[in-house]
Amino acid sequence: MINQVNIKYDILSSKGLVKSSKTIQLKISQSNSMYIIHRALIKLLNKKRQGSANCKNRSEVQGGGKKPWKQKGTGRARAGSIRSPLWKGGGVIFGPKTKEYKTKLNKKEKQLALRNILYNKYASTTVVEDFYSTTNKPSTKAIIQKINTLKITTTNKILIIVAKKEPNIYLSTRNIKNIELIAANQINILSIINAKNIIIETQALDIIAKVYNG
Template sequence: MTTKVKVTYNIVSPEGITQNSKTIQLQVSESKNMYTIHRALIKQLHEKRKGTASCKSRSQVQGGGKKPWKQKGTGRARAGSIRSPLWKGGGVIFGPKNKQYATKLNKKEQQLALRNILYNKKDNTIIVENFNPLSISNRPSTKSVIQKIHALNIKTTNKILIIVAKKDINLYLSTRNLKNIELIAANQINLLSIINAKSILVETKALDIIEEAYNGQR
């Protein structure tokens, strides 16, 4: 069962000053169990696995058509092929093969898991009026991004997730060298990024997209 809850966030200016607040509605699970979140997380982790580990069996290894030596009379153990799994360079018994690890999950269940984790992370979420400090200079600057994060009283040593309405090339170039900062668009958020983040920075326009896109309204 799900229920609608109102979540109120304080909107912070780029200088770290609280200006006003914004309330959104999220359709979340009534129970506090983590079952839906766990299923969605397992699905995402499975999709990250390539499943390309593979080796050849004795029927796939090249060569070995001729019997190495006659069956009897040599004093050696009988052998039928140099590609036997008992031989060096031979095939592998029960070795790994290409495998798909995809797990099925309904779209509504996936969206419910995202809403649940967003609700659980509301205390670690900061809403910023406009996060992009490069809109004026119009050039990449990692230093400007770090200064803005420090102005919001956030340590750059922690995992930080920045959710914007639309990715800006200058902002992307400024954050790609910061290993603890991840930049993501509002319509592409995923469960693993939110779980790993110690602090979540969301633009006001991105918050509107999240409320609309993940509440099943479109």
Template sequence: MVKYTEIFYPIIDSKNNEEGTHQITLKISDSTKQALYSVHKALTNQLNNKRQGNAHTKTRSKVRGGGRKPWKQKGTGRARAGSTRSPLWKGGGVIFGPLSKKYTKKINIKEKRLALRNLIYNKRDKTIITNNFNKIINKPSTKIIIKELNLLGLSSQNEYILIIVSKKDHNLYLSLRNLKNVELIESKQLNILSLIRANKLIIDTQALKDINKTYD
């Protein structure tokens, strides 16, 4: 079962002052157990889809050559041998080696969106809403970005920060790419793993509108 809930976010400016509020309505799970299940299922799906499963070894039937019997069955004094591609031979096949495998798991779009809404609701007290975060700098500068984060009461050294914008600004991207604990994504790239990892969220008001519209 699901329920509708309203969240009122204060909008914070670059000097950490409140300049209004923004309201969104989310459809979330009505029980903690159901919410945890939806998030776990979506996370498992995302992690499995990232696995390549390319490890592959050849069995004796797949190794090239070895069709002719190396020597006759009897009379040589040597052990019997039927093929040079036997796993006992150098250059032969591999016994019980890894084979390529697909790890993908299916999840319905509605289930995935429900998991994202549950996480957004769960992170509501760790979320900062700002106006035009994309436009806070007009040239690439990691130093300025660190200063702006500090003004918002955040530290990229002590916590993992997820910044969600409607559309990535090139200057902002260049400024953030050297900070290992800061991740920049667009609202359409919202995913379970990034939300779970984040200790703090910074969401642009336009991105928040996109999220409310897309995942309603």
């Protein structure tokens, strides 16, 4: 059963002080929340699998058309082909073959899973009015200072959700080990699960409420 809940976020200023608050409405499923999240995670992980492992069976191994030796009189075991799985260099029995891993998940199910995990991560989510206002040049130092102002330690995994991945903020965060920058319309369930802290811009919060609330 899907319920509509109101989530109130405190919006912090550039100095880390509460400036205002914002309430968004999310449609979530409280009865099977973890089930739908698990399904969405499995689909994402399966999509990342290459599926390129491949072994040749005895029909694909080169050679072996001729019987190695005659059936009787040699004192050796009977052999019909050097392609036999019992021979070195022969085919592989029941070896892996190239395949594509697919898991079906409807678009609305994926959106529901994202809303559920965002709702579950409410306690570790921080909303800021403008995460990076210095637009004249990239600065990793300024990003770290901004995060410290929000009382978040950079030793933990941090997910920063912005309205748009501007070049300066991308260049400022790419060298920081535990920080992942992502646009609001491209969030995925694995990034949210892995993050210890989530930082969301106000404009990005509006995009999330609009795009994933279908």
